[in-house]
Amino acid sequence: MENRFKSGFVSIIGKPNVGKSTILNAILAKKVAIVSSKPETTRDNIMGVLTTKEAQAVFIDTPGIHKPHQLLGSLMVKKAESSIFDADLLLFILELTSGIREDDRIILERVKESGKPAVAVINKIDMVSKAGILPLIDGLRASYGFLDFIPISAVKGDGLDILKQKIFEYLPFGEKYFPDSQITDKDDTFLAAEIIREKALALTRHEVPHAIAVVVDRMSLRDIKDILDIDATIYVERDSQKGILVGRKGDMAKQISTLSRQDLEKRFGKKVFLRIWVKVLKNWRKDPNSLKMLGLA
16 A cells, blocks of 8 residues: 655754744644744754654754854854755745845755755744735745745744644655654753753843853652752853852842743653752853763764
8 A cells, every 4th residue: 555644854944033943842832942032042953743643744943044153153053054955844934023134045045055845934923014924925936946935923823733734745755753752852851951041041141141051960750759850050151151140149040940940840740859050161162072061062
């Protein structure tokens, strides 16, 4: 009997802060990638799997493609660009609020080089007048032979059902890559570290968010009680940044810990005992050894 099941890898690409991670979480109806208003939040390719009776889409949420200023940024861009050439389908994300900018045109050139089938997804249609959608589509149509143009609001959920329908429509026929129960390739340690980093990002400003990295040093379940013990270290590049994250009398660190613990308990469904340290690792974004130690290289 001919196989009518569809499956494939779908790379979510775009410049920083256009809502790629929000879109992935909304499609899966589960949080597998952290979100933040700070650009360059996503630092690694994060897989999310959506399986139905007829198809399986393996999404790859990528770091924003941008002009890098640090070694970390260069590694992030390389990861994102590699996903373009490995994908069966590309979702090119841009936002209605800013239209097509130079950063978008650079990514479009990468899409052209790949020759991959692509869908243009216009996000954040809830934030401005929808009158700009058609002129934006006309500009995109002139830039690349997109299969489709789909306006959405990932935050409001508008257009997501159409987007999922179109993704499954454009996937090739094939076998399942992953079990039905699997929704991501990241383990609990990675997810815990990302949740802590998300809270630290939300509570800090200026240059501090870009200099934050989180490592989970220990994660274990107590034998007697259903309590998850997590020890984590937040790394920054300068003493002044450490002072901000610790806060006066440890207030900032306590706030990060409280918000992280609440989210971790929701994620793992059990009580969490969280201990956080803040340490300085000078210029870690420029140092290959530090990036390797932090799991980012």
